[in-house]
Amino acid sequence: MTQVIVNGLYLGAQYALIALGLTLIFALMNVLNFAHGQMYVLGGFVTYTVYGQLKLPFGVALLASGVTLAVVGAVFERFLFRTVIRRSLREESTMLLAAATATLLDAVILLLFGEKQRGVPKIVNGVLNTDWLIMPYDKIFVGVLAILGIAAFMAFMQFSKPGRAMRALAQDRVAAQLMGVEVDRYTMIGFAMGAMLAGVVGGLLVAATGVNSGIGGPISIKAFTMVMIGGAGVVGGAIVGGFILGMMESVGLSVLHAYGDATYLVIFVALMIFLSIRPNGLMGKPWG
């Protein structure tokens, strides 16, 4: 059972980190970023290129992934989402735009990096092998980094000036503007940060699970699931949602493995029932 719980915690840490960027963008702009999974994939490929191909240190590769995606996010916000949000009277326009950016990134990634699954050398070799737990050291390393990343993000949002500004924007955009918050600037920073988080986690996980050009869509769907469990636009909710989904997968795959793919059936039926009872998720409305 220990193995199952640790598997769940490891998956949960991964998932939570993936969901953070998505929920940040939703909180700030009310935009469901369908391209989140594709941003994760792009981050993975940047790390693959810098660490796996150019043989630079893993930390440099992660930095490159983060910076690349921050730039992509900032450009998307400045030249696409900001324009559409200003001009469109309907919220669905941003959803269509987000779907279009996902398709665009899918195509670009496939063209640039090809169709093959890619992987990089392990960042830490060896396996922790005890009577009650088997866990490769690289997964432990990735899990710890994921938890540190989550903590750093929470601290940034709580204590830094941009973090406070973004939280204010998420609570009440008009009030924040009246209080002197530069809405455009912090929205762009927020979108860039959300994209950067996707890129960094994509880069981090390429060492454990590799990356391929087709997984963006499924990653986005999992991220949406976590965000809906926790409450859209709530950072704490995304983290809780990630850990709940990770634990449900791990326990379900262990307990229900004799019944084929019943695990995901159970998860999604449970999610439907849960949402009908708590449509705003566990933590309800955005910050505040």
Added chain:
Amino acid sequence: MVSKRSVLRAAALGAVSVLAVMVAGVLPASAANKELKIGFVGVTSGPAAAWGTSNVRSMQTLAAWFNEKGGVKIGEDTYDIKIVTFDDQKDPKRAVAGMEKMAQEGIHYVVGPNVDDGAAAVRPVAESKGIIYFPYAFPKELYVKPASNAVLGMVANYQSAPAIYKYLKETKGVKTVAFVAANESDPLSQRDGGVVAAKSLGLQVVADTDTYQNDTRDFTPVLTPIVKLKPDLLVLSGVAPANAPLLIRAARELGYQGLISAETSQDAKVLEEGAGDLANGFISVGGASTPEIRSKAMEEFMARYTKMFGEYNDESNTKVYALEYIVDTLKADPKAISDVEEFKKAIDTFTAPNPYLKGESKLHYVGTTSFGQKRQLSVPMVVTEYRDGKFVTLFVADVD
């Protein structure tokens, strides 16, 4: 002084000259050869993109090679081959739309689709519009009468699995087997076929219900219960190339020490990057061309593919064959170029040298044992073992 009129005249003359040179350069080739369109309908995006992409690129490489040599002579005419592609995104509805597109373009020969439900979905269109198609999908009803327009492009798992399990039982002492498959129609049907084959050989099947979502990234939770059973052989039924290294790595890291096999073709580079040394000993079914058996022509094909697309894909060892078979069969019966009924007649007697293998190997259609009629390309069933970044041949067999 240069007048505006003289400038315009000079520009016009220049434009006409450039146009004349371009036309002179282009016309001889296009005027000499007719164009033969061959279609592809399959998956070239999403998690299974590797399957269809290796198909398309094999076709494009071979077509470019044919065209570079002056085209292919079929009957009295010489044709340049043009590959028309359609990405069905592994969606049966899109596969049908793709096959309709091929029919609208007057195409009679289509490679694909890559998966069971897509191949089944396009059957009515292919049969009503006079298209012969070459799926990489295993359902027997596609190839058994009254069906007659589909020709299986590779070795099916119900043909390779018995041979692999028998080999492993006799040479490695395998007694217990566990199966794990993605929760999709192809892998599940391949798993069921594998279970039947294993049981008929007297092997004990210790797990045959474990499945995973195709987009799973961490397989540790999926494999934890299976590894506890300590099977002698773990079969990754219908595993996609993207998932194989992740499954192998997770199983080995959980301490699994038995054999691992798959009945789908894989790519050595993907295994090397994704699982490294942990993939050593992994058994799968390749196509024609491990170094021991491939001809110089195959080596040139691989070099051309690599030059065109930057990196070779080992799945193309199998996928090089479809276009070769189409062209050679049309050469054998030129009337088939616009009449698929002629093609069906030619299938029964067709034979030609196999350019991709050393020795006296022949291209011919097979499938009589499995389907009651010749509706399968004869490609060598090369069972390979992955070892330090390369596939090593374990044994070679033929279908039928």
